[in-house]
Amino acid sequence: MTAERYVIIGNGAAANAAADLLRREDPDSPITLISDEAFPFYYRHKLSDYLAGWVEEGDLTVRSPEHYRQTKLRLRLGQRVVKVALAERTLYLAHMEKVHYTKLLLCTGGTPRIPEPLQVHREHLTCLKTLADARVFRTKLAEVDRLLLVGGDMVSVRVAARLVEAGKEVHFLVDRDSFWPLELTDERYDELVKALDKRGVKLLEGDRITDIVAGEPHCLKVTTGHGASLDCGLIGAFFGYVPNVDFLLGSGLDIERGVLVDDHLQTSDPHVYAAGDCAQVYNPDIRNYWVSIGWPNAERLGRCAASNMLGAVQQVDEPPQKALSIEGIKVCTPWWRQF
Numbered sequence: 001m002t003a004e005r006y007v008i009i010g011n012g013a014a015a016n017a018a019a020d021l022l023r024r025e026d027p028d029s030p031i032t033l034i035s036d037e038a039f040p041f042y043y044r045h046k047l048s049d050y051l052a053g054w055v056e057e058g059d060l061t062v063r064s065p066e067h068y069r070q071t072k073l074r075l076r077l078g079q080r081v082v083k084v085a086l087a088e089r090t091l092y093l094a095h096m097e098k099v100h101y102t103k104l105l106l107c108t109g110g111t112p113r114i115p116e117p118l119q120v121h122r123e124h125l126t127c128l129k130t131l132a133d134a135r136v137f138r139t140k141l142a143e144v145d146r147l148l149l150v151g152g153d154m155v156s157v158r159v160a161a162r163l164v165e166a167g168k169e170v171h172f173l174v175d176r177d178s179f180w181p182l183e184l185t186d187e188r189y190d191e192l193v194k195a196l197d198k199r200g201v202k203l204l205e206g207d208r209i210t211d212i213v214a215g216e217p218h219c220l221k222v223t224t225g226h227g228a229s230l231d232c233g234l235i236g237a238f239f240g241y242v243p244n245v246d247f248l249l250g251s252g253l254d255i256e257r258g259v260l261v262d263d264h265l266q267t268s269d270p271h272v273y274a275a276g277d278c279a280q281v282y283n284p285d286i287r288n289y290w291v292s293i294g295w296p297n298a299e300r301l302g303r304c305a306a307s308n309m310l311g312a313v314q315q316v317d318e319p320p321q322k323a324l325s326i327e328g329i330k331v332c333t334p335w336w337r338q339f
């Protein structure tokens with residue numbers, strides 16, 4: 001096998017599944033994973049338990065740094081890629097170090113979505129995507145008794161439940177357009193409302209935030225379109241996630257919502273692949289691209305991309321739909337796992 005220099009941007013489910021397969025099939029070539037997070041690979045779905053104090057940081061780890069040493073995978077944590085130069089097959093880190101690759105895999109996941117009307121209040125909204133976010137959330141929570149959650153994605157239902165169990169007064173301003181990563185049908189909307197109500201969450205339906213004013217420390221005054229006002233210590237925003245691709249704009253790669261890849265997960269550059277939440281994958285059956293989200297989905301795409309980087313010609317397969325009940329809400333999806 002010709003010596004390759006594999007570089008993977010990311011250290012989540014897609015990146016690790018790909019790295020494992022690359023290492024198994026190619027024991028000698030250098031493989032580097034680069035992540036802008038400072039932590040080893042961890043379970044994102046446990047962040048809601050961490051917020052509420054049910055688990056501690058050590059319980060989140062999927063694999064320790066020792067695993068990477070043993071498998072000769074180079075793991076570079078806390079290093080952000082700011083630019084990819086396709087012609088030079090080089091990427092640039094924030095401190096302007098250059099890293100050369102022969103094959104590059106983008107596994108950069110998603111970033112929290114904040115709807116346009118709320119962008120102006122961004123500084124008052126607390127999101128939950130990374131362990132660093134969860135640390136901030138947990139620190140703020142220690143100071144507040146009442147909080148408001150806005151949005152209504154699948155992650156938020158578990159967060160709301162955990163916070164009520166932790167003794168907090170939780171208000172929820174439900175947004176019908178936020179049931180990430182699935183569509184909110186009328187039936188699911190009813191189930192979502194029922195699930196939140198059953199857990200003792202105070203619901204504000206069909207309303208929206210019109211203003212947020214910071215008062216005393218840990219006091220935000222929220223006004224809504226229906227004229228309600230609420231003092232709360234924290235506003236958690238749960239509007240789902242969008243592919244994390246901003247740093248690739250201008251690179252020459254085709255980008256729409258995510259990184260556009262064909263049904264073999266190759267981008268518009270033959271040396272670059274993408275997998276997981278950041279990829280927008282071509283589906284020949286519907287002749288369109290779509291972003292598919294969830295932990296098992298990221299692993300599956302990561303393995304498929306790695307196979308093709310090794311020279312296989314593997315098409316992304318569509319696993320069968322599975323019926324799940326997530327926090328009391330019925331969904332049918334092949335992508336998401338009920339942990």
Ligand SMILES: Cc1cc2nc3c(=O)[nH]c(=O)nc-3n(C[C@H](O)[C@H](O)[C@H](O)COP(=O)(O)OP(=O)(O)OC[C@H]3O[C@@H](n4cnc5c(N)ncnc54)[C@H](O)[C@@H]3O)c2cc1C
Nearest residue numbers: 010011012013014036037045081108109276277294295337
């Ligand atoms: C709170 C929460 C709960 C969830 N619960 C569930 C669940 O119950 N079931 C389920 O199936 N899914 C769940 N998900 C979704 C699931 O975690 C994701 O679909 C999955 O983690 C996606 O994996 P990924 O490898 O594509 O990306 P990610 O896990 O998001 O990893 C992205 C990686 O890219 C790195 N990165 C990004 N940009 C750069 C850059 N410029 N430079 C360097 N590094 C970069 C990041 O540091 C990170 O390591 C949950 C997600 C969250 C946030």
